Amino acid sequence: MKRLQETLCIKVPKVYDWVTRQVDVPVQSFSGENGLTVLDFEGPSPTPGDFLNPCVELANGGALTVHCIITDENGNPVAPLAPNSILCTEIPQIGGRQNVNFDFPNGDTVTLQKVKVLKKGYFVVRVSNARGKSITSVPQPFAVAEKFYLCAPSGTILQCEISEIECDADIICDNNEFIQIDVSINMCQNVQTEATVKLEITADFCHPRQEIPFTCPPKPFPPQCPDIFPGCDN
Numbered sequence: 683m684k685r686l687q688e689t690l691c692i693k694v695p696k697v698y699d700w701v702t703r704q705v706d707v708p709v710q711s712f713s714g715e716n717g718l719t720v721l722d723f724e725g726p727s728p729t730p731g732d733f734l735n736p737c738v739e740l741a742n743g744g745a746l747t748v749h750c751i752i753t754d755e756n757g758n759p760v761a762p763l764a765p766n767s768i769l770c771t772e773i774p775q776i777g778g779r780q781n782v783n784f785d786f787p788n789g790d791t792v793t794l795q796k797v798k799v800l801k802k803g804y805f806v807v808r809v810s811n812a813r814g815k816s817i818t819s820v821p822q823p824f825a826v827a828e829k830f831y832l833c834a835p836s837g838t839i840l841q842c843e844i845s846e847i848e849c850d851a852d853i854i855c856d857n858n859e860f861i862q863i864d865v866s867i868n869m870c871q872n873v874q875t876e877a878t879v880k881l882e883i884t885a886d887f888c889h890p891r892q893e894i895p896f897t898c899p900p901k902p903f904p905p906q907c908p909d910i911f912p913g914c915d916n
Contacts, residue, residue, distance in 0.1 A: 687884055687885065687886055687887075688884070688885070688887065689882060689883070689884050690882070690883055690884070690885055691880055691881070691882050692880070692881055692883060693878060693879075693880050694878070694879065694881060695876045695877070695878055695879075696876060696877055696878070696879045696881075697874050697875070697876055698832075698833045698834065698835070698838050698874075698875045698876065698877065699832040699833035699834065699874060699875045700872070700873070700874035700875075701830065701832065701872075701873050701874070702845075702870065702871065702872055702873070703828075703830075703870075703871055703873065704868065704869070704870050704871075705801065705826055705828060705868070705869050705870075705871060706826075706866070706867075706868050707801075707824050707825075707826045707866070707867040707868070707869070708826070709864055709865065709866045710822070710824065710864070710865045710866075711862055711863070711864050711865075712807075712862060712863045712864075712865075713861065713862040714860070714861070714862070715733075717860070717862060717863065718733040718734070718735060718860060719733055720822070721733075721807060721819040721820065721822070721863065722819060722820045723735075723736060723739070723809070723817040723818065723819050724817060724818055724819075724820070725739060725815075725816075725817040725818075734817050735858070735860045736809040736817055736853065736855075736860065737853075737855035737856075737857075737858050737859060737860045738858045738860075739815075739817055740809060740810070740811040740815055740816075740817065741858055743811030743812055743813040743815055744811050744812025744813060745811070745812055746809055746810070746811055746853055746855070747809070747810050747811075748807060748808070748809050748810075748851040748852060748853045748863065749807070749808045749810075749851065750805050750806075750807055750849035750850055750851040750865055750867070751805060751806050751807075751808060751849070752767065752768070752803060752804070752805050752847065752849055753804050753805060753806050753821055754767075754804060754821075755804050755821055755823075756821065757804070757806050757818075757820065757821040762844070762847045762849075763844060763845065763846075763847065767803065767844075768801060768802070768803040768844050768847070768869075769800070769801065769802050769803060770799065770800070770801050770842035770843070770844060770871065771799070771800055771840070771842065772797060772798065772799055772800075772840040772842075773798035773799065773800050773827060775796075775798060778836070779795035779796060779797055779834055779836075780795065780796045781793050781794075781795060782794055782795070782796055782831055784831070794831040794832055794833055794834070795831070795832060795833070795834040795835065796829055796830075796831055797829065797830045797831075797832050797834050797840060797873075797875070798827060798828070798829050798830075799827070799828050799829075799830060799840065799842060799873060800825065800826075800827050801825065801826050801827075801828075801842075801844070801869065801871070802823065802824065802825035802826075803823075803824060803825075804821040804822065804823055804824070805821070805822055805824060805849055805865065805867070806818050806819050806820070806821055806822065807819040807822070807851050807863060807865065809853060809863075822865070824865075824867055830873055832873070832875050833875060834875040837877050838875040838876060838877045839875065839876055839877065840873065840874075840875055841872075841873075841874050841875070841876050842871060842872070842873050843871065843872040844869050844870070844871055845870045845871065845872055846869065846870035847867070847868070847869045847870075848867070848868045848869075849865070849866075849867045850865070850866050850867075850868075851863060851864065851865045851866075852864050
């Protein structure tokens with residue numbers, strides 16, 4: 683088949699810079715009575731005006747396990763890697779992005795822009811015992827801000843994607859006394875700067891391929907039993 687080429691003008695997003703980085707959210711500790719007040723655990727049998735103590739509420743039910751669950755602001759579990767489950771956005775700066783020069787050992791100098799990025803979301807802590815009884819905290823916010831040096835000239839926009847996340851929690855009890863719960867969150871992120879550009883390219887037009895012929899196979903008949911049917915004339 684003869685291919686037809688044509689010079690085309692297409693509109694596409696151009697990636698100006700792209701980096702990956704692990705970010706560790708500072709550990710959040712919830713200690714003593716104040717920690718129980720902030721977590722405000724809810725169980726199957728609500729006790730208005732009283733803050734549940736998991737070390738007491740779940741006692742005599744075996745070992746305690748703790749899970750950290752990423753949620754929305756209302757405490758509904760979300761898919762952590764789905765778009766907008768965790769906010770990842772640029773922090774505006776007065777005067778815009780600042781230019782910063784970097785010198786390389788070979789004498790070259792490159793100018794990059796300082797970009798500030800905010801990640802924030804919510805989680806709940808669920809404590810369970812071996813008998814399956816559990817209590818869950820109210821949603822807790824987390825946030826972390828970072829700075830990047832990127833090729834991000836005026837006119838580019840920031841695209842940020844959380845590619846991996848781990849939320850881990852631990853509880854410390856002394857007999858029935860609640861000591862603390864620690865929550866740590868670690869994320870991997872893709873951060874890139876983009877702008878929509880128009881490019882001139884020379885390309886071949888695409889055409890549909892020919893379908894592979896398909897022939898219905900003959901349907902075989904089940905073998906007969908000629909000795910008994912239709913049988914011989916009597």
